[in-house]
Amino acid sequence: MNSARTLVLLTLIGVTGAAGAPRALADSTNSPGSSWSRVGTTADQTIQDAAVARGREVFIARCQACHGDYPRDTKPALFRLDPMPGTRALELRYHGTVPALLEQRTDLRPELITHVVRHGIGSMPMFRPTEVSDEDLKALVQYLTRQQHR
Amino acid sequence: MQPPPGIPAATFSAALREFAAIVGAQWVFTQAEDVATYRDAYSPFRNEPDEKVASAAVAPASVEEVQQIVRIANHHSIPLYTISCGRNLAYGGSAPVYSGSVVLDLKRLDRIIEVSEENAYALVEPGVTYFDLYRFIRQRGMKLWVDVPDPGWGSLIGNALDHGAGRTQLPYRDHYDAHCGMEVVLANGELFRTGMGALPAAQTWQQFRYGAGPFIDGMFSQSNFGIVTKMGFWLMPEPEATLVGHIRCRRHDDIKPLVRILANLSYSGLLNCQLPILSPPFLGALDEAKAALLDRPDGGSAQEWDDYAASRYPHFWQTELRFYGPVPVIEAQWNHVKGRLAEIRDVQLEDGDLTRFPLTDEQVDAVADPAVVGIPSLAVFSSVRGNSGHLDVSPIIPFSGEALLDAQKVFAQAFRRAGLPQKLGFAMSYHWRSFILFQGLWLTEDPRENARLRRMYRQLIRLAAGRGWGIYRAHAAFMDDVMSTYSFNDNALLRVHETLKDALDPKGILSPGRYGIWPRALRRERS
Numbered sequence: 001m002n003s004a005r006t007l008v009l010l011t012l013i014g015v016t017g018a019a020g021a022p023r024a025l026a027d028s029t030n031s032p033g034s035s036w037s038r039v040g041t042t043a044d045q046t047i048q049d050a051a052v053a054r055g056r057e058v059f060i061a062r063c064q065a066c067h068g069d070y071p072r073d074t075k076p077a078l079f080r081l082d083p084m085p086g087t088r089a090l091e092l093r094y095h096g097t098v099p100a101l102l103e104q105r106t107d108l109r110p111e112l113i114t115h116v117v118r119h120g121i122g123s124m125p126m127f128r129p130t131e132v133s134d135e136d137l138k139a140l141v142q143y144l145t146r147q148q149h150r
Numbered sequence: 151m152q153p154p155p156g157i158p159a160a161t162f163s164a165a166l167r168e169f170a171a172i173v174g175a176q177w178v179f180t181q182a183e184d185v186a187t188y189r190d191a192y193s194p195f196r197n198e199p200d201e202k203v204a205s206a207a208v209a210p211a212s213v214e215e216v217q218q219i220v221r222i223a224n225h226h227s228i229p230l231y232t233i234s235c236g237r238n239l240a241y242g243g244s245a246p247v248y249s250g251s252v253v254l255d256l257k258r259l260d261r262i263i264e265v266s267e268e269n270a271y272a273l274v275e276p277g278v279t280y281f282d283l284y285r286f287i288r289q290r291g292m293k294l295w296v297d298v299p300d301p302g303w304g305s306l307i308g309n310a311l312d313h314g315a316g317r318t319q320l321p322y323r324d325h326y327d328a329h330c331g332m333e334v335v336l337a338n339g340e341l342f343r344t345g346m347g348a349l350p351a352a353q354t355w356q357q358f359r360y361g362a363g364p365f366i367d368g369m370f371s372q373s374n375f376g377i378v379t380k381m382g383f384w385l386m387p388e389p390e391a392t393l394v395g396h397i398r399c400r401r402h403d404d405i406k407p408l409v410r411i412l413a414n415l416s417y418s419g420l421l422n423c424q425l426p427i428l429s430p431p432f433l434g435a436l437d438e439a440k441a442a443l444l445d446r447p448d449g450g451s452a453q454e455w456d457d458y459a460a461s462r463y464p465h466f467w468q469t470e471l472r473f474y475g476p477v478p479v480i481e482a483q484w485n486h487v488k489g490r491l492a493e494i495r496d497v498q499l500e501d502g503d504l505t506r507f508p509l510t511d512e513q514v515d516a517v518a519d520p521a522v523v524g525i526p527s528l529a530v531f532s533s534v535r536g537n538s539g540h541l542d543v544s545p546i547i548p549f550s551g552e553a554l555l556d557a558q559k560v561f562a563q564a565f566r567r568a569g570l571p572q573k574l575g576f577a578m579s580y581h582w583r584s585f586i587l588f589q590g591l592w593l594t595e596d597p598r599e600n601a602r603l604r605r606m607y608r609q610l611i612r613l614a615a616g617r618g619w620g621i622y623r624a625h626a627a628f629m630d631d632v633m634s635t636y637s638f639n640d641n642a643l644l645r646v647h648e649t650l651k652d653a654l655d656p657k658g659i660l661s662p663g664r665y666g667i668w669p670r671a672l673r674r675e676r677s
Contacts, residue, residue, distance in 0.1 A: 034235075034260040036281045036303045038526065039511060040289065065281070065303065065528045071516045081519070082532035089535050118187055123534045125191030125239060129184055130177075130209045130257040 035061030055143025058136045059103065062127065067102045086124065102144060110141045151180050154205050154229050154250035162205070165226040169208045169252075172218045177258070179207040188236070188253045190245035192539030194604050194627050198597050202245050202626065204231065207253040213333070213341065213379045219254065220377065221339035223659045230254040231661050232377050234276035234308030237301075240542050241312060242626030247663035248672065256305075259379065264356075267292045270385045271330065271356040276307040276378065280526040293388040293508075295524035297322040302526025307381045311371045313623055315580035317521045319422035319474050322386045324581050331355040332367050333380035337655035341379075356382035372623070373647070374661035375654050389474040392523060394502025395484045397491065398465040402452040404494050405429075405467050406551035411490050412471075413549045416582070420483060423472045427577040427585070431459040431466055432558045436566070444566045449559030470502065472522055477504065534592070540573070543589040543607055545614035546622050547577065557587050557619065564613055565589075568606050586622065611635060624665070630676050633666030648673075 035041075041060045047053045059067075066086035082088040091100040099105055117137055120126040132140065153162035170178045179185055188204045195201040210216045223230050231251035236244030244253060260277035265287060272283055280302035287294050297316035299309050310325035322328045332344045345361040346352045359367070369375050399408055405427070415421035431440070439458055443450030450458070459466050471487060473480035488499045505523070514520075520527040534540050547557045554577055565572035573590030580586055589610055591603045608631050611621055615635035624632040636643050647667045651658065658669020668676055 034257070034277055034279055034282050035285075036279065036526075036528070038281060038285055038288070038514065040285055066531065071512075081529035083515070083520075083527060083529045085528060085531035085535060088532055092535075118183065120191050123192075123531060123537060123539055125237075125243065125539075126187050126189065128187040128207075128236065128244065128255065128257070129179060130255050 033061070036065040037061055038065075049142070049146070051139045051142040052146050054136065055139035055141070055146075058132065058140045059143055062132055062136075063102065063140070066124070069101055089122070105144065106147045108144050110145060113137075113141050113144055151182075151185075152205055152250065154252070157226070157228060157250075161226050162228065165222055165228045165252075166206060166208075168222045168226075169219055172215050172222070173208060173210050177209040177211070179209075188244045188255075190239075190243040190626070192239050192243060192541065192593060193245065194541060194593060194600050194607070194625065196538065196593065196595070196597075196600065198600075202247060202249045204246055204253045205250045207255050209255040209258050211258040213259070213335065216254070216256070216259070216335050216377060216379055217339040217341060220335055220337060220659070223252070224337055224339065224657055227657050227659065228252055229659055229662050231664075232256065234305030234311075235279055235303070237279075237304040238308060238312060240540055240625065241623060245626065247626045247629060247661065251662065254377070256377075256379070262286050263380065265290075265292065265294070265385075266356070267294060269357060270294055270387055271382055272296075272306075272385055273331070273356055273380060273382045274306055275380055276305050278306055279303055280306060280309075284524070284526050287385075295322075295386040295388050296383075296526075297325065297328070297386060297524055298521050298526040299325070300521050300530035301528045302521075303528060306383060307378055310381065310383070311378060313371060313581075316524075317424055317426075317519075317578075317580075318386060318524055319424075319472075320582055322384065323424060325383070326371055327581075328384045329367070329381055330357065330359040330384055331380075331382040332370060332378050334370055334376040334378055336376050337657065337660050343380075356384075369650065372665045374664040374667050375650060377660065386474075386524065388507050390476045391474075391480060391504055391506045393473045393477075393480040393484055393504045395471045395473070395487060396498075396500040396502050397467075397469050397471065398498040398500075399467040399494060400465055400496045402455040402459070402466055402555070403551075404497070405554055407494050408467065408469075408491070408497075409549065409551040409554060411493075412487075413583075415487060415490065416579075420486065421471065422474070425469055425471070425577070425579040425585075427467060427469045427554065429467050429558060429576075430463040431455060432562060433572075433575050434463065436571070441566060444559070444563050449563055465498065477506075537592040538595050539593040541591040541593065541603065541607060541625050542574070542623075543591065543610040543614075544586050544622050545589070545610075545619040546581075547585040547587050547619055549579070549583050549585060554585060554587070556617070557585075560613065560617060561587065561589055561610070564606075564610060568602075568609070570602075570606055581622075587619075607631075626664075629664065630666045 037060050041057045044056055066084060068084050070083040087100050114137060117127050117132060153159050166178055185204055185206060188207050193201050208219055210219055229248055229251040231246035232254045233244045234256050256276040258277055259275035261275045262278055262283060263273040265272045280296055280298040283296050297318045299314045299316045310329050314325050316323040331347045335341055344367050345359045347355040348361055370378050412425055443454055443458060473483045491497050514525055517523060517525055547553050562572055573592055574588035577585040577587050591607060593600055607628055611631050614621060621632045651667050652670055658671055662669055662672050
């Protein structure tokens with residue numbers, strides 16, 4: 001966080017935090033970065049490689065909401081949608097010849113991962129550097145190809 | 151790197167250097183592969199010369215940086231196109247309306263500044279997503295819900311400013327209506343706050359939205375008069391439970407008393423959920439008999455539709471109501487609704503699930519329709535699988551069964567005549583006192599087919615407007631078309647918009663063309 005940003009934040013806390021009601025106020029640890037995860041990340045202590053560990057965080061933050069696993073026994077609803085569109089699309093595409101869960105794939109090429117993230121495919125849009133930085137994209141590649149390096 | 155139209159290359163280079171001095175060179179994107187990530191993933195002009203594309207992008211991390219970027223752009227007359235999270239897919243995404251604009255990407259302004267549990271509100275920046283606020287609240291065990299749209303990866307601010315909505319109860323699901331207080335950067339770089347936020351020692355910025363004097367927040371939704379850098383939102387206290395009631399009606403004309411009764415309950419404050427109304431006969435496959443009905447000038451009589459549906463569908467209409475609150479209260483609400491609907495002959499009223507809150511993480515993951523209980527997800531993308539994106543034409547229909555029947559037939563006939571499959575076609579009451587009757591168009595990789603879809607989009611805009619049904623929100627490619635239908639008194643509203651634009655942004659640097667508002671120098675760009 002740069003100094004200008006810190007100053008803004010402190011100023012805001014001073015202004016908006018003046019009342020006595022219970023509140024959660026932002027601090028330097030409350031906004032570690034935006035993500036599309038409902039639960040956030042927890043470290044996997046079994047991963048030794050820092051890039052792979054970061055790649056796992058990126059996957060949870062940016063990929064898992066579409067490409068995660070999902071319970072198969074959800075109840076019917078008026079608008080019943082497959083909870084993981086990415087996983088379901090790969091199930092339908094590959095019919096089990098390769099795992100539908102990206103984290104279980106052992107055949108993903110780095111250039112394919114990079115291309116799909118930056119260009120999109122089908123109804124999956126492309127992702128900007130402000131969402132997945134070049135460094136994080138490299139880490140994601142490391143994570144999704146980790147089993148190929150063993 | 152192509153400069154914006156009419157901007158000399160040297161001027162553009164100077165502006166980009168000045169941007170970099172403010173935000174850091176790594177947050178100014180000029181390389182083709184980076185700029186391409188700002189394309190509209192669901193552009194109806196995909197890979198065609200008319201696709202609107204950015205010239206560059208800049209991503210500030212603070213309000214001060216936004217102000218400085220705007221001042222530089224104003225000095226050099228560089229058009230900026232502001233995005234919050236850039237996830238407004240089907241409505242233009244992160245691509246500019248005016249090709250060659252520099253995208254002002256606010257994704258890095260991602261701070262949740264305050265959440266009050268006691269008074270149920272949040273104050274956030276544009277880069278904060280529904281997932282972010284949901285996670286913030288859940289990790290702290292706060293008894294609050296965020297009403298989320300489908301899907302939940304977008305910006306609270308961006309969604310509200312485009313009049314987006316979710317699917318819990320009023321007033322929270324109308325996201326603009328649930329806002330309270332804004333902070334805005336103007337084209338000259340000046341910063342101001344609306345409502346009580348203008349009071350330097352404000353204690354109620356997120357609790358009383360009017361302040362004193364004109365209430366001008368609406369000027370910054372679906373517009374280009376300023377850049378919203380903070381916005382407050384009212385949140386819903388977590389209910390004890392939700393209860394679902396299923397309603398099915400047998401006949402074509404049953405929709406008339408059904409909507410009349412439900413509308414009255416809604417206006418009376420006894421029914422706060424939205425009304426998703428589906429008609430299996432209208433939404434079902436187009437067979438020969440249905441085509442024959444739609445080919446009639448009146449779209450088929452009630453008796454003819456009943457005869458058609460009788461052998462094919464168990465009921466003509468279906469909806470489900472969801473009540474939020476303490477169990478005895480929501481059971482009483484549903485029982486009252488059942489009593490009121492009993493006047494509809496053969497109506498089927500079935501008690502649905504009662505769900506108590508809070509949910510465990512495992513229960514959250516197992517919810518079949520997360521948005522109705524304030525859980526963000528991306529599940530809605532499973533509905534567009536197998537194509538290259540989609541467009542929504544979203545006409546606002548009066549809150550009556552008669553209007554709904556009329557609109558169902560008018561749009562079904564339009565798709566039939568165009569030889570296109572009708573997608574979506576169901577009614578939702580996202581916003582209070584009206585229906586949206588969504589008409590979906592599924593994009594392809596074939597420019598000729600996409601050109602056909604574009605013609606259909608424009609035809610549906612005109613068809614709807616001719617019936618008095620305005621489109622509430624438009625893809626960037628059709629904003630001029632939509633706004634041209636709001637033409638009362640020789641386009642007086644558009645002239646007001648242009649007067650405001652000229653006064654607040656005389657050089658026209660902020661999001662030229664958004665919602666049909668072009669600065670003076672670019673008014674020839676109006677399509």
